[in-house]
Amino acid sequence: MLKVDPDDFLPTLNKTAQRYFKQVQKEVNYCPTCQPYDGGEYIWILGEETTLEEIFDELDVPERFRGDIANHITCDNCGASNFERYDVDVVGKEDHFDLETQEKSILAERKYGRKIDELQSHLDKYPSLALTTALGRKIYKEILRGNTFFVYKWKMVSREDSFLL
Secondary structure, three states, X not given: OOOOXXXXXXXXXXHHHHHHHHHHHHHOOEOHHHOOEEOOEEOOOOOEXXXXXHHHHHOOOOHHHHHHHHHHOOOOOOXXXXXXXXXXXXXXXXXXXXXXXXXXXXXXXXXXXXXXXXXXXXXXXXOOOHHHOHHHHHHHHHHHHOOOEEEEOOEEEEHHHHHHO
């Protein structure tokens, strides 16, 4: 029996188009298939809703490559493909809040990673003596000041989102 690979029908991308494709593909993290829906309309909750055309404009993709690149795009989250170039299909980029949170988390890990490990091992031995360490006192002062970020298992989260943990 003859097996047909859907990729056999995709247009070929030259080296320049391939470079643009990689940039665009990095931006596409979600699609409507990834979103929950109630009835007939999906409810966009994952990522920041946009269109391929908007991503093409942001990355200055030349007009002549856009159609072929759109045919090659797949959703990073669920693997869906066959996106249309124009506003018919929406896609999702990484949410700006998530990106900022990841950056803050990386900075916090670099700055306090070893100290947090030491505090964690201290709390494993002496669960009620967090304030006997310098970092424990610093965290306590930040909480009293109403600082909006807490460290939770290496992830920085806002106070508003802490209920999700």
